[in-house]
Amino acid sequence: MRSVADRLASLVLAGLAAGTLGMLPASAAAPTAAPPAADLKSEGPTQPAKVQDGQYTDKNGDPTYHITEGGKKVDWYTMSGYVRYSANCLACHGPDGMGSTYAPSLVDALKGMDYAHFAGIVVGGKRDVNASQELVMPAFGENKNVMCYLPDIYTYLRARSDGAIGRGRPADHEAKPAAFEKAEDACMK
Ligand code: HEC
Numbered sequence: 001m002r003s004v005a006d007r008l009a010s011l012v013l014a015g016l017a018a019g020t021l022g023m024l025p026a027s028a029a030a031p032t033a034a035p036p037a038a039d040l041k042s043e044g045p046t047q048p049a050k051v052q053d054g055q056y057t058d059k060n061g062d063p064t065y066h067i068t069e070g071g072k073k074v075d076w077y078t079m080s081g082y083v084r085y086s087a088n089c090l091a092c093h094g095p096d097g098m099g100s101t102y103a104p105s106l107v108d109a110l111k112g113m114d115y116a117h118f119a120g121i122v123v124g125g126k127r128d129v130n131a132s133q134e135l136v137m138p139a140f141g142e143n144k145n146v147m148c149y150l151p152d153i154y155t156y157l158r159a160r161s162d163g164a165i166g167r168g169r170p171a172d173h174e175a176k177p178a179a180f181e182k183a184e185d186a187c188m189k
Pocket of ligand 1: 122129
């Protein structure tokens with residue numbers, strides 16, 4: 001029997017390899033026509049290279065944000081990431097990823113951190129043995145409330161880190177993709 005963490009981690013990596021990052025294999029998702037290039041343009045320094053079922057990825061296949069309307073409108077995954085971050089990470093990392101006396105700012109930490117590195121830390125945790133105060137980042141590999149939304153949380157934090165969105169709840173978001181709901185149901189089972 002493989003642990004839930006192993007299975008979820010390999011799903012995440014399989015998603016990465018397939019360049020889709022959804023929890024479903026690409027074949028299960030309804031085929032969508034590539035949108036015109038203009039629709040891919042985002043505010044912020046990172047530009048999406050591709051969108052599939054409402055999920056944007058950069059040229060390396062890492063999840064990324066799609067922000068429009070002067071920082072007010074975000075893609076669905078950024079919105080979902082905001083909600084999941086607030087529920088699972090805010091207590092230690094502070095509101096809007098700003099950091100606290102206990103845990104570092106993720107707005108800073110995400111600068112230049114790719115998705116695989118991020119996923120590795122969140123799945124396995126991290127412990128700073130050299131700090132005068134013992135700092136522990138818990139391992140979330142068994143926690144579906146985090147693992148089922150890992151690309152979402154990364155996408156949200158990346159938008160914060162890039163300065164593409166400000167603090168607080170995004171004002172507006174793109175529609176919830178049907179593929180998101182399917183993947184969520186499958187993952188949360
Ligand atoms: C119980 C408190 C706690 C919670 C909850 C928590 N973290 Fe952490 N996290 C920490 C601490 C403390 C560190 C610093 C550990 C270290 O330096 O070794 C850390 C480090 C990290 C790092 C590495 C930062 C760097 O500079 O390398 C990432 C990424 C991270 N956390 C993401 C998350 C995410 C995403 C969530 C929510 C799913 C989360 N954390 C929830 C306490 C927490």
